[in-house]
Amino acid sequence: MPLSEHEQRMLEQMERALYAEDPKFASALEGSGLRTYTRRRVYQAVAGFLVGIALLMAGMVAKQIWISVVGFLVMLGCAVLVVTGWRKVPKPGEQGAPGVRRQVRQRRSVMDRIEQRWQRRRDEQGQ
Template sequence: MALSEHEQRLLDQLEQQLHADDPKFAHSMASDTRKSMSTRRLVIGSLITIAGILVLLAGIVYQLTIVGVVGFLIMGAGVYFATTKSRQPDAGQPEGRPSKTPSPGKSGFMSSLEDKWDERKRDQT
């Protein structure tokens, strides 16, 4: 279901206010394909997990506890690698750059939402 022009304008306005008031939060909520789950990491992690299972089974077959423990650790590392997101730094922002923190008190975004809420309450009564 498509948004009406009015709803689209309101959504754009809210998005702009969010970016202006809290850019760090807005950036973290934006969809970024570089930080999402990649198929490559999933495949490599799955292969590492399978290798860990094979080492674990070899430890069981040869009754070597240390080999089984190593296989279990390899298996856990594979699952961890497959389920975590890559940590590539953004191209536009250097790694060591401090982020701007919002000032204490009410932000413009929240105060405008509260004003709209109060206006709706007054209109209903």
């Protein structure tokens, strides 16, 4: 459920107050920690994928099917982690950028106008 306009204004006021009070702390909360954590997780998953390939090949060379199956499962799990983790990485400057919020507000206002027009048409047809 999206925030109401009042809640958005309150949130923006709190953010501005936080930036004014402690800009260093506010910039630390901006999302760079999340970005670093997520990228590290993606890199670990890529390394795990390479280990899975090695297990798959070792199982084929040793003619042990179960090692190959384990290697394949490791590869599959790591591939899923890479794909889901990479989508979650915030772009630099994405969080805390005032332009992003403005775009969301503009889209919402467009949607509000469309909904108002739709409601007026329904009201006019009902009369």
